[in-house]
Amino acid sequence: MASSKPKVQLDAIDRHILQVLQVEGKLANVELAERVHLSPSACLRRVKALEDNGVIAQYVALIDSKAVGQPGTSFTIVNLEKLTQAAMAEFEQAVRDVPEILDCFYVAGTNDYLLRFTYCDAGDLERFHTEVLERLPGVVRSNSMLVLRTVKKTTALAV
DSSP, X not given: OOOOOOOOOOOHHHHHHHHHHXXXXXXXXXXXXXXXXXXXXXXXXXXXXXXXXXXXXXXXOOOOGGGGTOOEEEEEEEEESOOOHHHHHHHHHHHHTOTTEEEEEEOSXXXXXXXXXXXXXXXXXXXXXXXXXXXXXXXXXXXXXEOSXXXXXXXXXXX
């Protein structure tokens, strides 16, 4: 089991910086500083400290899956034949090697893993199930839930 890092102490200014950057990650430092009422140099120091402490894990561009021809989203529950450390490690490595799988969570309860992926149409969904899911090591059962409508989707944490 991985150990968790000690919680970083955030003050109101750090929280404000994080709130702004989670919505507008490409914002220039000068504009960010203005929005959080700091000098650009003080703002830059704080952002650097948040990065160095692992609070800001990375910067990414979020792509609209519909805009790139993948309008469907599936959340798929996966159960493995056995839950030994070796079986789990093999499955997890195989999942990491599949670029189409966006998220994989090891979950508590009656199921083992939850995957998220996008697809372009029914044929692509079928291909994913037969060529990817069914070939993952140790998979004994899967159950997909197809998203009909997204009510809320965010990457921003409440800080």
